[in-house]
Amino acid sequence: MHTVLAWLQKHLVWSIPGAMLLGLLGGSVVDAGALRWAILPLTFLMVYPMMVSLNLRALAAPGGARLQGVALAINFVLMPLLGWAAGLLFFADQPALRLALLLTALLPTSGMTISWTGFAKGNVPAAVKMTVLGLLAGSLLAPLYLKALLGTVVEIPMLQVALQIALIVFLPMALGQLTQKWLVSRGGRERFDSHHKLRFPPWSTLGVLGIVAVSMALKAHDILRAPQALGALLLPLLAIYALNFVLSSVIGRALFARGDAIALVYGTVMRNLSIALAIAIGAFREQGAEAALLIALAYVVQVQAAAWYVRFTDRIFGPPAAPAARAA
Template identity: 80%
Template sequence: MSTLLAWLQKHLVWSIPGAMVLGLAFGTVTDAGFLRAAILPLTLLMVYPMMVSLKFKALAARGHGRLHAVALVINFVLMPLVGWAAGRVFFPGQPALQLALLLTALLPTSGMTISWTGFARGNVPAAVKMTVIGLIAGALLAPLYLKLLMGAVVEIPMASVMAQIALIVFLPMALGWATQRWLVARHGAEAFDTHLKLRFPPWSTLGVLGIVFVSMALKAPDIGRDPAALLTLLWPLVVIYALNFGISTVVGRMLFARGDAIALVYGTVMRNLSIALAIAIGVFRAQGAEAALLIAMAYVVQVQAAAWYVRFTDRFFGAPVAATPQPFPR
């Protein structure tokens, strides 16, 4: 089972579309309404494992103040406005899809921020801290941004959004921290860092695939009536990610050395699509199922874009001076 989960995590560019196809087929041949009961368990399965491996102590690490300040401006000033404007331009009169684009723009960083920064030989400790800051700040600010930017076209149940974020972000975060502390106390920090924490992220991938499956199954009747609609969801995502990569690359080249610039790019482009999915489908019900379809497609665009960008980092920022990996902050 662990081998299969690891393969699915490594090959999201294939496993996500596979889950979409299976969900579409299932929803076509049967009434998938009963799958709504699986949303909350799948959501917790999706979020809790990634919290176990989160480096909470990174918040106390000193340094890189300007880097994190710039990342906060891009993540919580620029990109929310880009997501909101893109929704208005590409999906006029379609509030659920506008909501989906805004949700992806509101929730920066994920575990993949750290992974891709490492693959590109960037500043991994800075990426770790950026991930923790982005996760917490995004969860706190999301209800306010949704109300401010979408309140006129979508009913934003503030109490429900805040309760959902507490349930799917802060509760798993507390449980993940407790699990992490217990494992470190029982087995030691070295065993946790080198072995134990690696067991958890693949289970998060299983939750993601489950949510994608459910989203597609619930939307299968609508997709069956208009299959070409999937293509209309793809191009706005490509445009937004291309714009995000371009802005972060230019800012990184102008202001920072190679390692910090790479951390900035992946800390501002990689979106926490898992939490965006959970909020969409858990809070907004019928509209959330439509929004979740677009967010599911964002996984494919994000993984492909991140993988291709690694190949061009040396061209954008120059070759690394030293190839020695940087340790995670403890």
């Protein structure tokens, strides 16, 4: 089972579209309304494994304050404004889709931030710290930003959003850290880092694929009635990700060395779409189901864009420094 899950995680570029197609087919032949009950357990399955491997100690690591400060400014000043403006431009009369764009903009970083930074030979420790800070800050600020930027066009159930975040972020985080502590006490930190830490994340992928499939199933009939609507949803996503990559790359090149610049790009472009999906469906009901479709499509754009960006990293930031030769 672990081998299958690891393959699905490694090939998200195929497994996510596959889950979307499966959900679309399933929702077209059966009533998908009953699948709503699966959202909460799938969300827990998605978030808890990530929290077991989350390194909260990274927050105490010295140095990198300037890099982290720039990342926070992009993630919580530029990106919320970009998500809000894109929603107003593309979906002025569709509040659910404006909600979807804003949710993705408000929740930065994911486990893939660290993975893609490693693939591009960037500063992985900085990416780890960025991921933890982004998760905590995004979870705390999201209800406030939603109310301030969208409260006039969408009813924002502040208490419901806060409870949803507590349920899908902070409870799994507490349980995950307790699990990590227990495993370390049994086998030691080295055993945890080399074995247990690698076994949990693939299970998170199963939760992601499940939620994506459910999201598509809930909107299957609407999609099949007007398949051209998917193109209208993809356009703003492509525009936002393209602009985000350009802005982060320009800022990274101007202010930081290669490794830090790469961490900045992946720490500000990769969004926590899993949590955005869970909040949309869990807190916003019918509007959330419509918002979830756009967020599910964002997975496809995000994974493809991140993979292509790795190929151009050396052209943008130059090749990584060669290791120093050993003295004879």
